[in-house]
Amino acid sequence: MIHETAQIHPSAVVEDGVVIGANVVVGPFTYIASNAKIGQGTEIMSHVVIKGPTIIGKDNHIFPFAIIGEDCQDKKYQGENTRLVVGDRNVIRESVQMHRGTTQDKGMTLVGNDNLFCVNVHIAHDCIIGDNIIIGNNATLAGHVKIEDYAVLSALSPVHQFCTIGAHSFIGGASVVVQDVPPYIMAQGNHCKPFGINIEGLKRRGFKKLEIRAIRIAYKEIYRSGKTISEVKPILENMAKEYPSIALFTRLIESSTRGIIR
Incomplete structure (x- = not known):
């Protein structure tokens, strides 16, 4: 189940049943649970926790102390067999948290491709994250949030449950998003308000x-x-x-x- 070209540090804990693709690197003191699958070329640095069921695609870069595929924080969650699916070429920086879904939704948290998750970002249960998205330091998504392609959510910005942030939009720092943000616009504030079109983007x-x-x-x-x-x-x-x-x-x-x- 572990490709012969994978490089796993002796101090890492990789349970039986894990699927690890070609040229994966697993750093020291990382823990990967048995129901995780890691795609080829992904680099997992030190002190990362990956639980599951979780599928991580190709060529991702996961920095120290990230927690990927943990049980969600929804009080309705009772240990059901829900999933986290992460696409390809994502950069997941230090202390990012991504939780699995709940049976009250589709049972899956979904992350697309080519995204940047900065330090201490929180992706809660049942979120759907598109492609080419940037989420700044300490931004937090509550459950069931959807972020569409090329959106930018700046640092320190929380997003309320069931909100959508539209494609190509730009949310300024320390904004509080409690309703849907249409595509293409720039918005900021508490509560977040529109301030025109994201022309440069x-x-x-x-x-x-x-x-x-x-x-x-x-x-x-x-x-x-x-x-x-x-x-x-x-x-x-x-x-x-x-x-x-x-x-x-x-x-x-x-x-x-x-x-x-x-």
Whole structure:
């Protein structure tokens, strides 16, 4: 179950049944429970705890004192066989915590690819994390939170249960997120409020001028027109026929259970 090219420090504790892929490195005093699977090329540094059932993909880098796949902190959890699934090429810095899911949701916490989790980030049960996301030091996600691709959640920012942070959005430091954050926008504060479009982020990711202009128009319809969300929604749906990026607005509005920040 352990590939012959894996490098495991003699002081590490790796239980029987662990699956470890090619060229994995396991540092000193790390503990990996029997129901964990580690993909090829992943580096696990010292004093890491990996429990499970947990699947970790390829080429991840896990720094000291991270705790991956631990039992969740939901009082309803009674030891059910839930999972954590982590994708590829993630950087998981010191003391990050990622907990498994609960049976009250899909039974799984899911982390995508190419993400950066800075020091002491907490990913609670049943969260869904997309790709190319940055979460700053000491930011904390409560249960059932969803963060979409390319979002940035800055340091010291907590996110309330069942909230969604939309794709390409930027949340400033020490913000308190208690409602859904639409895609593309910049937001900050306690409670978090919108402050325009994340223009520089969109430019870096190759958005064209006309697409950015359409996103700015959609933002004004939502936040500056004085219209209700039900009045704005058909306008956004019509815009999305010409500019597909606008569909991210309508999708989040339709799925929102907590409402969007205002």
